[in-house]
Amino acid sequence: MNTLGPINEYTTALYTSDPILDETGTVVPGTSLYTATLTLYDERTKTIINSRNAQNVNQTNGVAISAAGVVTWTMAAADSPIINDKLPQEAHVAVFDFRWDSGVSRCLHEFKILVKNVSMVSS
Helix, strand or coil, X not given: CEEEEEEECCCCXXXXXXXXXXXXCCECCHHHEEEEXXXXXXXXXXXXXXXXXXXXXXXXXXXXXXXXXCEEEEECHHHCCCCCCCCCEEEEEEEEEEEECCCCEEXXXXXXXXXXXXXXXXX
């Protein structure tokens, strides 16, 4: 699983993926997507972060998907909170679910985001 970070809590960040590929290794352009959703949660507690539970991110909500199938997610500060303030760092998990061919074909992309607990920071 790929990892982003560590990033400081409550900061913006930028995530850029490798291209979305179909089962034959062919690039799936953003314009061919039927749906694209994002789920973001704390790895330890499974708490959903920033209401991103199968949230639509098909060219919206901070996500752009290029004609070359590359996903760029401009993370908001609300995407990187610390859930357990007693830990120095925690892992969040992001799962992109891409579907095309009227939803028949599918690709899942999962990665971790390491979030650093910064002293004396509040939302």
